[in-house]
Amino acid sequence: MDEETRIGVYICHCGRNIAEKVRIDELLDFAKTLPNVTVVRDYKYMCSDPGQKLIAEDVEEKGINRVVVAACSPTLHENTFRNACRRAGLNPFLFQMANIRELDAWVTESVEDATEKAKAFLRAAVNRVALHEELEVGKTKINPNVLIVGGGIAGISAALVLAEAGVKVYLVEKEPTIGGNMAKFDKTFPTLDCAACILTPKMTAVKAHSNIELLTYSEVEQVEGYVGNFRVRIKKKPRYVKEDLCIGCYECVEDCLFAEPMFPSEFEMEIGKRKPIYIPFPQAVPLVPVIDPNTCMWLTAKKCPQYCREACEPDAIDFNMGEEYADVEVGTIIVATGYKPFDAARIPQYGFGKYENVYTSLQVERMLNSTGPTGGEVLLANGKKPERVAIVHCVGSRDENYNRYCSKVCCMYSIKLARLIKERTGAEVYNFYIDIRAAGKAYEEFYKKAMEEGVYFIRGKVAEVTDIAKSEEEKGKLVVVAEDTLLGRVRRIPVDMVVLSVGLEPQEDVDRIRNMLKLSCSADGWLLERHPKLAPVSTAAEGIFIAGCCQGPKDIPETVAQAEAAAGEALSLIERGEIELEPNISFIRRERCSGCRICIGVCPYGAISFDEEEKVAVINPALCRGCGTCVAACPSKAAQQHLFMDEEIYAEIEGVLL
Amino acid sequence: MKPKVALYWCASCGGCEEAVVDLAEAILDVVNRVDIVFWPVAMDFKREDVEALQDGEIVASFINGGIRLSEHVEMVELLRRKSQLVFAFGACACFGGIPGLANASMRDELLNYVYSEAPTVENPENIRPVPDYKLDGVKLDVPEFLESCKPLDEVIDVDYYIPGCPPSVGVIVDALNALLEGNLPPKGSVLASQKSVCHDCRLNTTKPEKILLKSFKRVWEAKPDPDKCLLAQGFLCLGPVTRGGCGALCINGNMPCTGCFGPLDGIVDYGAKALSFIASIIDSTDEEEIEKILEKIPDPLGLFYRYSLPKSLLDGIRR
Numbered sequence: 001m002d003e004e005t006r007i008g009v010y011i012c013h014c015g016r017n018i019a020e021k022v023r024i025d026e027l028l029d030f031a032k033t034l035p036n037v038t039v040v041r042d043y044k045y046m047c048s049d050p051g052q053k054l055i056a057e058d059v060e061e062k063g064i065n066r067v068v069v070a071a072c073s074p075t076l077h078e079n080t081f082r083n084a085c086r087r088a089g090l091n092p093f094l095f096q097m098a099n100i101r102e103l104d105a106w107v108t109e110s111v112e113d114a115t116e117k118a119k120a121f122l123r124a125a126v127n128r129v130a131l132h133e134e135l136e137v138g139k140t141k142i143n144p145n146v147l148i149v150g151g152g153i154a155g156i157s158a159a160l161v162l163a164e165a166g167v168k169v170y171l172v173e174k175e176p177t178i179g180g181n182m183a184k185f186d187k188t189f190p191t192l193d194c195a196a197c198i199l200t201p202k203m204t205a206v207k208a209h210s211n212i213e214l215l216t217y218s219e220v221e222q223v224e225g226y227v228g229n230f231r232v233r234i235k236k237k238p239r240y241v242k243e244d245l246c247i248g249c250y251e252c253v254e255d256c257l258f259a260e261p262m263f264p265s266e267f268e269m270e271i272g273k274r275k276p277i278y279i280p281f282p283q284a285v286p287l288v289p290v291i292d293p294n295t296c297m298w299l300t301a302k303k304c305p306q307y308c309r310e311a312c313e314p315d316a317i318d319f320n321m322g323e324e325y326a327d328v329e330v331g332t333i334i335v336a337t338g339y340k341p342f343d344a345a346r347i348p349q350y351g352f353g354k355y356e357n358v359y360t361s362l363q364v365e366r367m368l369n370s371t372g373p374t375g376g377e378v379l380l381a382n383g384k385k386p387e388r389v390a391i392v393h394c395v396g397s398r399d400e401n402y403n404r405y406c407s408k409v410c411c412m413y414s415i416k417l418a419r420l421i422k423e424r425t426g427a428e429v430y431n432f433y434i435d436i437r438a439a440g441k442a443y444e445e446f447y448k449k450a451m452e453e454g455v456y457f458i459r460g461k462v463a464e465v466t467d468i469a470k471s472e473e474e475k476g477k478l479v480v481v482a483e484d485t486l487l488g489r490v491r492r493i494p495v496d497m498v499v500l501s502v503g504l505e506p507q508e509d510v511d512r513i514r515n516m517l518k519l520s521c522s523a524d525g526w527l528l529e530r531h532p533k534l535a536p537v538s539t540a541a542e543g544i545f546i547a548g549c550c551q552g553p554k555d556i557p558e559t560v561a562q563a564e565a566a567a568g569e570a571l572s573l574i575e576r577g578e579i580e581l582e583p584n585i586s587f588i589r590r591e592r593c594s595g596c597r598i599c600i601g602v603c604p605y606g607a608i609s610f611d612e613e614e615k616v617a618v619i620n621p622a623l624c625r626g627c628g629t630c631v632a633a634c635p636s637k638a639a640q641q642h643l644f645m646d647e648e649i650y651a652e653i654e655g656v657l658l
Numbered sequence: 659m660k661p662k663v664a665l666y667w668c669a670s671c672g673g674c675e676e677a678v679v680d681l682a683e684a685i686l687d688v689v690n691r692v693d694i695v696f697w698p699v700a701m702d703f704k705r706e707d708v709e710a711l712q713d714g715e716i717v718a719s720f721i722n723g724g725i726r727l728s729e730h731v732e733m734v735e736l737l738r739r740k741s742q743l744v745f746a747f748g749a750c751a752c753f754g755g756i757p758g759l760a761n762a763s764m765r766d767e768l769l770n771y772v773y774s775e776a777p778t779v780e781n782p783e784n785i786r787p788v789p790d791y792k793l794d795g796v797k798l799d800v801p802e803f804l805e806s807c808k809p810l811d812e813v814i815d816v817d818y819y820i821p822g823c824p825p826s827v828g829v830i831v832d833a834l835n836a837l838l839e840g841n842l843p844p845k846g847s848v849l850a851s852q853k854s855v856c857h858d859c860r861l862n863t864t865k866p867e868k869i870l871l872k873s874f875k876r877v878w879e880a881k882p883d884p885d886k887c888l889l890a891q892g893f894l895c896l897g898p899v900t901r902g903g904c905g906a907l908c909i910n911g912n913m914p915c916t917g918c919f920g921p922l923d924g925i926v927d928y929g930a931k932a933l934s935f936i937a938s939i940i941d942s943t944d945e946e947e948i949e950k951i952l953e954k955i956p957d958p959l960g961l962f963y964r965y966s967l968p969k970s971l972l973d974g975i976r977r
Contacts, residue, residue: 591852592852592853592922592923593853594853594854594855594856594857594898594902595856595857595862596854596856596857596862596865596897596898597865597866597867597868597869598869598898598935598938598939600867600868600869601867601868601869601870601939601941602870602938602939609867610867615857615862629938632934632938633934633935633938633939634935635854635898635899635900635922635931635932635935636853636854636898636899636922637922637923637924637925646924
């Protein structure tokens with residue numbers, strides 16, 4: 001640029017936020033002494049319309065061509081002022097913000113120090129902005145198709161919202177059926193309406209919708225690309241039953257060599273049995289059997305007369321099926337991979353796997369379900385109804401040894417199970433809890449109702465479940481030992497059945513998903529949202545949204561709300577049609593690049609590749625998110641980043657070192 | 659008339675002088691084309707011979723070694739006055755080099771060690787070097803041991819840099835040709851490649867696209883596969899962060915690059931950059947695992963600043 005550098009400096013009072021700690025007059029005088037500064041102003045609220053207008057007027061009348069605003073954090077108002085510059089006809093990147101609120105006024109004790117610090121930040125910004133270059137931001141088109149990973153209630157809800165809006169959805173589910181954990185529940189709190197009754201219509205709607213392509217028994221294997229342009233590879237595991245031919249008549253299952261089901265059913269949480277060829281549950285979608293290669297006599301030993309094949313009228317069974325891959329292109333991705341229940345066997349003192357009448361909450365859900373292994377009866381291993389049942393809360397949650405977080409739904413589902421068990425068996429039910437967390441619409445009332453119905457609540461974390469009797473009354477029973485913190489003494493409650501209310505944990509393969517999609521997670525392993533309050537379903541990766549329990553434990557209403565929010569975010573991108581890319585992206589100075597490839601491995605976004613012909617690294621500007629990792633790693637200073645050029649950073653540092 | 663040329667050594671091992679001799683037949687050509695007026699290591703000249711010259715009469719002085727003694731300062735100041743151009747010759751003159759590693763200790767610590775604490779020293783009278791000493795009535799001048807070792811350009815103005823420990827034959831010949839043919843680049847240039855060692859390394863094509871390492875190997879632990887990028891094998895090769903020009907000599911000898919050609923243009927601190935690049939390719943996010951991986955770098959100062967401690971920001975603390 002040939003024209004003279006003319007910097008306008010604007011100092012914001014932010015009401016009293018800045019002005020009560022920083023001597024504005026002194027800062028104004030200081031700003032006038034800085035090189036290239038031609039206009040210096042202060043204003044009560046720079047972010048207000050009149051504040052922003054000051055910039056436009058000075059561009060017009062005083063010919064300023066660089067702007068520094070000393071105000072709050074750039075995460076709040078950088079875009080505000082960049083846009084103000086743009087409206088004034090100035091390239092928005094000839095602007096720099098000095099944060100004299102969060103980094104200064106709010107955290108500095110004395111006015112003296114705060115004023116000196118403000119000067120340092122201001123000088124740094126003025127030094128640096130003089131070196132800024134005009135930058136153009138690229139745009140990229142948004143492919144209107146959406147990939148949804150996970151076919152639980154979250155994935156289903158999001159898929160239906162999008163499909164109804166006319167968007168093509170690829171719904172990928174790793175299990176043979178959609179429905180997720182919700183499909184295993186009997187009733188839902190706090191209304192006690194049947195889970196299947198509200199879920200299965202949605203499942204069939206997914207199957208029937210012409211805009212939804214359902215890929216069950218499939219996993220996302222690879223994701224490349226960036227917002228608006230993702231290329232996704234999906235692996236379809238062999239079901240050995242052709243989905244397009246199968247009519248779901250169950251003939252094959254009935255005629256299987258194994259006359260009786262004898263293998264633990266995954267869907268029934270292993271308390272029910274299935275055959276090697278099975279449909280997980282009667283309302284499964286798609287209603288197509290799957291053959292388990294580990295138990296099928298043909299697939300394991302090639303020793304079977306293949307009665308299933310004979311029985312199949314449409315000839316849908318194909319033992320030669322192998323893995324298949326589907327490549328799809330989408331513009332946005334919704335991750336709704338859910339949770340896995342805490343493994344109760346990890347707490348040996350609770351006796352799961354040791355005592356036959358210790359069950360997990362999901363196993364009891366299956367018992368309560370009329371299509372479950374006991375036909376809706378809650379039964380002991382000996383087939384009798386229990387007379388006393390203990391429900392142990394917080395199994396694997398709120399526990400320093402396992403997970404520190406609260407799994408949020410266990411209190412409510414424990415109360416639900418207590419009421420259902422009492423209703424079905426007439427048993428006395430004891431809830432052992434740390435605190436009852438019943439915050440939600442009609443939740444507290446639900447809890448009250450359980451107490452009114454005579455469910456017992458003992459406030460105390462269970463120490464152990466044992467069959468060692470200390471009295472006649474305890475003989476032949478399971479004894480639940482807990483310190484009742486309200487009574488202040490240890491109690492031993494003999495019961496017939498113990499239900500462990502297991503918490504929620506991130507999915508087994510969450511790290512694979514996370515790495516594939518370049519997402520972050522919290523210390524607990526839950527996927528991380530962009531902002532805990534203001535961007536709860538967005539992620540650090542543009543165009544990738546999260547919904548449901550993959551983000552953290554939550555109940556069905558919250559999950560559905562998030563799923564629909566994620567669908568809304570995806571729709572918003574699709575409607576926009578194209579988006580602007582970040583300007584602060586990296587680039588390679590080819591003449592300096594030695595082709596050492598150090599940058600390629602460190603790029604978290606897969607944005608760098610190697611040009612075999614020119615023997616230099618190349619950055620795809622559409623993939624680069626401007627993290628600067630390659631710039632730090634580049635041993636040749638070939639990788640540089642717009643807005644963070646060496647000269648700009650050095651100028652800034654010199655500015656700070658008053 | 660042939661251009662007058664001087665060669666001088668300061669705190670140096672003599673390897674740079676060897677490098678000149680290593681020019682082999684080419685040295686005859688050089689001798690034919692220039693008039694060497696001062697080369698203490700090879701020819702019998704005295705300081706007075708240089709003092710007798712006119713200011714600027716020497717076309718170019720090639721000075722190797724770090725500046726550690728008062729004598730070095732006097733000599734290079736003299737040569738600067740008498741020379742049109744000064745070339746910092748070798749890693750020590752360019753960046754401080756191996757003698758510069760002594761800057762990790764203070765001057766007194768060094769003298770104490772060398773004159774009393776070292777296990778092989780027997781010095782009951784605690785005799786130390788002193789600048790003026792009279793022996794049998796004759797005054798002896800002993801050069802003073804300075805506070806620290808400095809690269810040449812911190813003592814006198816330097817026109818060009820020829821890096822390397824020692825500079826390889828190719829860069830010396832190129833520099834001489836540029837001088838004699840009047841093709842020198844702008845003042846301050848480093849007369850070697852503008853790209854890193856990797857660019858010239860025959861093993862660069864064997865590098866995987868992504869280099870991420872879970873462990874480092876030291877050369878005594880395993881024999882490197884001579885046909886595979888040493889860094890990719892886990893050997894701490896500093897080729898990526900080091901200026902090329904040597905033709906990847908060490909790597910061709912199956913040894914990882916130790917960085918003697920110093921940093922590329924624009925890099926303020928070689929060691930920090932090397933550290934930054936090595937840290938970037940450690941393939942772990944687990945702190946304990948990273949600690950374990952880094953145990954294979956027991957002497958980071960000696961590794962990353964082997965040739966450049968006096969030029970580094972670390973040495974700035976002393977200054």
